[in-house]
Amino acid sequence: MNAAQAEKWRKTRTMGKGKYVMLFGVLSWGISLAALFTAIEWLTQQTFTPYWVYIRLGVMAVVGFFVANFRWESREQKLRQLEQPQAPKKR
Template sequence: MSETQANKWRKTRTIGKGKYMLFFGILPWGIGLAGLFTGLEWLTQQTFTPSWLYIRLAVFLVVGFFISSVRWHALEQKFHTYSTDK
């Protein structure tokens, strides 16, 4: 981790893990991917199935939760290593 990355993470981590996971994982991955796949469904099949939208939202919200959680812990570990090495 460089000094610039450490400063950016220092600022980002002040929002807390919950908000980080919400704004950097759950919402972007959940809503973004559900919207993308629903759009692809519309473009390729010219249909829209609401039940599939709800399933996609549920699945991708969970995916976003795990991705952001893993990312938080990885960045915290890098930051801790960087801080102790300095």
């Protein structure tokens, strides 16, 4: 993580982890992936089942939750490493 990325992350993290996970994970990933898989179903089978759309939305929302949660933790760890003073290497 460079200084520009760190500054952008500092601004993003002010929204809080819960809002970040809901916005970037559940909504973004969940809806996007559900739409993608529904489009694939439509293109391959020329039909789609509304029942499966609801299942996809639920499953992909859970997937999005975990993706956003892992991204949050990863970026927090990278920010801590950047802010941590570097100890001199011993030879």
